[in-house]
Amino acid sequence: xxxxxxxxxxxxxxxxxxxxxxxxxxxxxxxxxxxxxxxxxxxxxxxxxxxxxxxxxxxxxxxxxxxxxxxxxxxxxxxxxxxxxxxxxxxxxxxxxxxxxxxxxxxxxxxxxxxxxxxxxxxxxxxxxxxxxxxxxxxxxxxxxxxxxxxxxxxxxxxxxxxxxxxxxxxxxxxxxxxxxxxxxxxxxxxxxxxxxxxxxxxxxxxxxxxxxxxxxxxxxxxxxxxxxxxxxxxxxxxxxxxxxxxxxxxxxxxxxxxxxxxxxxxxxxxxxxxxxxxxxxxxxxxxxxxxxxxxxxxxxxxxxxxxxxxxxxxxxx
Numbered sequence: 001x002x003x004x005x006x007x008x009x010x011x012x013x014x015x016x017x018x019x020x021x022x023x024x025x026x027x028x029x030x031x032x033x034x035x036x037x038x039x040x041x042x043x044x045x046x047x048x049x050x051x052x053x054x055x056x057x058x059x060x061x062x063x064x065x066x067x068x069x070x071x072x073x074x075x076x077x078x079x080x081x082x083x084x085x086x087x088x089x090x091x092x093x094x095x096x097x098x099x100x101x102x103x104x105x106x107x108x109x110x111x112x113x114x115x116x117x118x119x120x121x122x123x124x125x126x127x128x129x130x131x132x133x134x135x136x137x138x139x140x141x142x143x144x145x146x147x148x149x150x151x152x153x154x155x156x157x158x159x160x161x162x163x164x165x166x167x168x169x170x171x172x173x174x175x176x177x178x179x180x181x182x183x184x185x186x187x188x189x190x191x192x193x194x195x196x197x198x199x200x201x202x203x204x205x206x207x208x209x210x211x212x213x214x215x216x217x218x219x220x221x222x223x224x225x226x227x228x229x230x231x232x233x234x235x236x237x238x239x240x241x242x243x244x245x246x247x248x249x250x251x252x253x254x255x256x257x258x259x260x261x262x263x264x265x266x267x268x269x270x271x272x273x274x275x276x277x278x279x280x281x282x283x284x285x286x287x288x289x290x291x292x293x294x295x296x297x298x299x300x301x302x303x304x305x306x307x308x309x310x311x312x313x314x315x316x317x318x
Contacts, residue, residue, distance in 0.1 A: 001053045001054070001131040001132050001264075001267040002053070002054045002056075002129055002130050002131050002132075003045075003048055003053050003054065003055045003056070003130065003131065003132045003133075003134060003263075004055075004056050004058055004126055004127070004130050004132070004133045004134070004156075004161075005041045005042075005044045005045040005048070005055055005056070005057050005058065005079075005134050005136060006041055006057075006058035006059060006122060006133065006134070006135050006136070006149075006152060007039070007040055007041030007058075007059060007117070007135050007136040007137035007138070007141060007144075008039035008040050008041050008042070008059065008093065008114050008117075008136060008137025008140050008141060008168070009037065009038075009039040009041055009042040009057065009059050009061065009070055009074070009093070009113075010037070010038050010039040010042070010070070010092065010093035010094055010095050010109070010112070010114065011035065011036075011037060011038070011066045011069065011070060011092055011093070011094045011095070012034075012035070012036050012037065012038030012039075012095050012097055012252075012291070012292065013033070013034070013035050013094065013095065013096045013097065014032065014033065014034045014035075014036070014097050014099060014252075014290060014291060015030055015032070015033050015096065015097065015098050015099065016030060016031060016032050016098075016099035016100075016101075016250070016290060017030065017031060017099060017100060017101040018030065018098040018099060018100060018106075019100065019101065021098065032290065034290070034291065035069075036073065036291055036292075036294075037069075037070045037073045037074065038095060038097075038252075038253070038292045038293075039093065039095075039114075039136070039137055040136030040137040040166055040168055040256055041057065041058075041059060041134070041135070041136035041137050042057070042059075042070070042074070042136075043136070043253050043256035043257075043260075043292045043293050044134050044136045044166070044256050044259055044260055045057050045074070045077075045079045046074075046077045046079065046292075046293040046296070047256060047257055047259075047260035047261075047282065047286075047293055047296045048134075048260045048263070048264070049077055049078040049079055050260075050293075050296045050297065050298055051260055051261070051264045051282075051296075051298065051299045051302070052264075052298065052299050053264070053267075054080070055078070055079050055080065056079070056080040056082075056083060056126060056130075057074060057079050057080065057081055057083070057084060058083060058084075058121065058122045058123070058126070059084055059085070059113075059117055059121065060084065060085040060086070060087055060090075060113045060114075060116055060117040060121050061084050061085070061086055061087065061092060061113060062086075062087055062090055062091040062092030062093070062112055062113050063086065063087050063088060063089060063090065063091065064091040064092055066091065066092035066094065067086065067087070067091070067092045067113070069092070070092060071084065083123045083126065084121075085117075085120075085121035087112075087113050087116055089116075090112050090113045090115065090116050091110070091112045091113070092112050092113055093109070093110060093111060093112035093113050093114040093140075094109065094110045094112060095107050095108070095109040095110075096108040096109070097252060099250045099252070099290065103248050103249060103250035103251055103287075104250075105250065105251070105252060111140070114137065114140045114141055115141075115142060115143070116143060117141050117143060117144050118143040118144050118148055119144060119148040119149075119151055119152060122152055124152075124155055127155055127156050127159045127161055128159060130156070130159070130161045131161065131162065131267065132161060132162040132163075132164065132263060132266070132267065133152070133153065133156040133161050133162070133163050133164065134164045134165070134166070134259065134263060135149055135152070135153070135164070135165040135166070136165075136166050136168075136256065136259070137166075137167075137168055138165060138166070138167040138168065138178075138179060138182075139167055139168050139169060139170040139171070139172075139178065139195070140168055140169075140171070142172075145178050145179065146178050146179065146180075146181055146182070147181055149165070149179075149181075149182050150181035150182045150185060153165070153182055153185035153186060154185045156185075157185050157187075162187050162188070162266065162267075163185055163186050163187045163188070164186065164187060164188040164189070164190060164259070164263055164266075165179075165182060165186055165188075165189055165190070166190045166191060166192075166255065166256070166259050167179070167191050167192075167195045167196075167199075168195065169194070169195060170195075170198065175198045175199050176199060176201075179199070180215065183212060183215040183216040183217050184215070184216035185216075186216070186217045186218065187217075187218045187219060188217075188218070188219045188220075188221070188262075188263070188266065189212050189217045189219070189220050189221075190220075190221050190223065190255075190258070190259050190262060191222060191223070192222070192223040192225070192255050193205065193208070193222050193223065193224050193225065196208045196212075196222050199211070200212070205222045205224065205230035205239070206230070206232065206237065206317060208220070208222050208230075209222060209230060209231075209232035209237070210232070213232065213233070213234070218233060218234075219231070219232075219233040219272070220232050220233070221258075221262060221272075221275075221276060221279070223254075223255050223258055225251075225254075226242060227241075227242070228240045228241040228242045228280065228313075229258070229276050229279070229280065230317070231272050231273075231275075231276055232317070233272070236272060236316075237316070237317040237318075238272075238273065238276075238314050238315060238316050238317055239314070239315045239317060240273070240276045240277070240280060240312055240313065240314050240315075241312055241313035241314075241315075242280060242283075242284070242312075243280065243281065243284045243309055243312070246284060246287075246288060247288060248287050248288070249287065249288055249289055249290050250287065250290055251287050252290075252291065252292045253286050253291070253292025253293055254283040254286050254287050255283070256286075256292060256293075257279070257282040257283045257285070257286040257293075257295075257296055258279035258280065258282060258283045259279065260279075260282055260296070261275075261278040261279035261280070261281060261282030261283070261302065262275045262276060262278060262279035263275075264278055264299065265277075265278040265279070273312075273314055276312070276314075277306060277312045278302065278306070280312060281302050281305055281306050282296060282302060284305070285297050285301075285302065285305070
């Protein structure tokens with residue numbers, strides 16, 4: 001597919017393992033400090049390229065050296081970076097990620113360019129050749145969230161482009177209402193349960209899905225972490241499990257990997273069960289390595305893994 005990934009791109013500074021942080025004038029030795037690129041839209045783009053798609057990134061990068069850095073990494077990953085907007089004043093969004101030995105994470109972030117990104121940064125002519133639009137990083141994009149992202153989704157839908165969105169945490173704590181203009185224009189909504197429950201006001205996956213379906217979304221897949229995923233549309237609903245027996249290094253980017261696999265299944269015309277299975281397999285690879293996209297493999301490898309495993313546990317929700 002020819003895919004547009006719009007939204008948040010940032011610099012990730014990974015530090016692991018971190019048992020705890022005590023602010024004192026001392027030095028603690030760790031196993032690894034790595035600087036790479038991250039952010040939901042960036043992770044989606046990197047993973048989708050690895051799965052064989054042509055991907056263009058729509059977003060804003062910083063006026064600093066780190067802005068140059070993420071552009072260079074994006075190009076190296078195979079993403080088309082020709083249409084990024086360059087900020088005249090803001091530095092690149094950066095995130096310090098402290099990773100515990102068990103894979104839990106704490107994020108320290110500077111908003112930077114994410115606070116500036118807006119609809120005007122998106123070249124709408126690119127929709128003419130696109131098959132799918134994925135928006136990543138909602139709630140971290142105050143000038144784009146809501147009406148801006150809805151306008152892009154509507155323009156995509158009117159061009160016959162499949163539309164999809166994932167979200168991250170709302171730092172403002174408002175949650176409700178911000179994304180309301182987007183729902184009628186979404187073919188797929190792929191949130192994690194942590195964010196979806198705050199928006200919908202419930203932790204029950206079925207009720208969460210109904211909340212979004214009743215507001216116009218066509219298909220909802222709620223990522224449930226180690227519990228798997230829940231999918232629902234007007235025709236079917238089911239829970240899907242996970243692949244077990246694997247060592248988890250850390251879970252940064254697991255949800256983004258799920259989105260990339262799921263949307264690849266959409267492009268191939270797979271059933272919802274097939275899309276969820278592909279997304280789950282992609283997440284399984286990513287959590288076995290440190291970093292949001294380092295563990296992702298090509299589609300052939302992902303399919304070989306699925307064939308080598310017992311079928312994913314699918315439980316109908318009647």
